[in-house]
Amino acid sequence: MKKARAGAKPQYCLLCGKEIIHICNSHSVPRMVLDTIAENGMLYNKNKVAGIQYFKCEDGIKSTGTFHYICRECDSKEFIDYENPENILKKPTNLMMAEIAIKNLLLMISARKYERELYQNDIQYLSFVNIQQMIKVNELDTRDYLDDLELYMKIKREKLEYGFQIAYWTVLPYICPIAVQSTFTIYRDMNGALINDPYDLDDKKKNQSAHLCVFPFNGSTVILLFYHKRDKSYKSLWHQINSSSREDVLKYINYLIFALADNYFFSKSISETVLNDKAFVRLSREYLEHPNYGLPPINRNDEKYLSNKPVSADEIPMIFEEKYSIKF
Numbered sequence: 001m002k003k004a005r006a007g008a009k010p011q012y013c014l015l016c017g018k019e020i021i022h023i024c025n026s027h028s029v030p031r032m033v034l035d036t037i038a039e040n041g042m043l044y045n046k047n048k049v050a051g052i053q054y055f056k057c058e059d060g061i062k063s064t065g066t067f068h069y070i071c072r073e074c075d076s077k078e079f080i081d082y083e084n085p086e087n088i089l090k091k092p093t094n095l096m097m098a099e100i101a102i103k104n105l106l107l108m109i110s111a112r113k114y115e116r117e118l119y120q121n122d123i124q125y126l127s128f129v130n131i132q133q134m135i136k137v138n139e140l141d142t143r144d145y146l147d148d149l150e151l152y153m154k155i156k157r158e159k160l161e162y163g164f165q166i167a168y169w170t171v172l173p174y175i176c177p178i179a180v181q182s183t184f185t186i187y188r189d190m191n192g193a194l195i196n197d198p199y200d201l202d203d204k205k206k207n208q209s210a211h212l213c214v215f216p217f218n219g220s221t222v223i224l225l226f227y228h229k230r231d232k233s234y235k236s237l238w239h240q241i242n243s244s245s246r247e248d249v250l251k252y253i254n255y256l257i258f259a260l261a262d263n264y265f266f267s268k269s270i271s272e273t274v275l276n277d278k279a280f281v282r283l284s285r286e287y288l289e290h291p292n293y294g295l296p297p298i299n300r301n302d303e304k305y306l307s308n309k310p311v312s313a314d315e316i317p318m319i320f321e322e323k324y325s326i327k328f
């Protein structure tokens with residue numbers, strides 16, 4: 001892992017192209033959001049629920065959701081529209097969404113680079129998975145992320161006022177015990193119909209990226225789901241969300257976080273009822289609706305694996321409910 005981390009460090013800043021002298025410890029979720037829910041400077045990560053033995057389940061703010069891929073100068077000026085206490089609770093502009101999406105892409109590009117270094121350095125660990133397929137997925141993802149990044153940087157540079165589409169935005173009048181900033185591909189709509197096939201490796205097709213934020217700040221919590229309009233597979237989902245009840249949409253977004261997002265963090269004041277919920281723990285160990293992080297069992301006819309019924313949105317606790325909100 002140490003070797004992979006060193007290999008994944010870029011020589012040049014992906015945003016300005018200059019050689020990196022001092023790499024930045026960039027936060028994905030804005031610092032002021034993490035500060036809102038941290039306790040004594042500490043937060044739980046997703047492993048608090050999944051409980052993988054070898055990984056930590058809490059981190060200090062300084063290393064919560066960070067990536068090392070751009071220079072300090074870019075980090076201090078490229079995200080100031082949305083990482084702004086005056087703006088963060090307001091309906092996001094196109095520019096704010098571009099900044100959020102750019103940061104999400106940087107996080108993903110650096111994660112994919114790190115994974116590629118891992119594949120190359122630790123074949124033994126990966127001997128039971130299809131490494132060629134993983135490399136192909138990794139390369140296709142990276143290609144599309146870089147392409148999206150270029151487009152979103154153009155929006156940012158030229159201050160364009162169009163491109164992104166808000167699928168859902170709301171502000172809750174209390175502090176939820178979770179902070180999220182993540183991008184992923186949504187596979188199923190609110191009715192469970194397939195809108196993107198996760199097993200389709202056709203390299204002519206573009207990755208469809210949705211962006212999700214949950215920002216507790218100043219006594220409120222913003223929930224934002226958006227995408228760029230060229231990711232057309234979300235058009236029907238947009239209609240569906242806009243004709244559904246608030247309760248159903250929040251339940252769906254709640255499920256998306258725990259089924260698809262990677263980059264989320266809990267307050268240490270979060271209710272034990274949520275952390276220990278059986279369905280919630282099961283979902284945290286699913287990958288693309290398969291149990292055990294998606295890894296096939298040693299015995300390929302394993303009854304439990306084959307007959308697994310994926311956890312549904314109705315089964316898990318609704319983290320946006322007021323009863324789970326926290327007060328300091």
Ligand SMILES: [Zn+2]
Pocket residue numbers: 013014015016017018070071072073074075
């Ligand atoms: Zn830079």
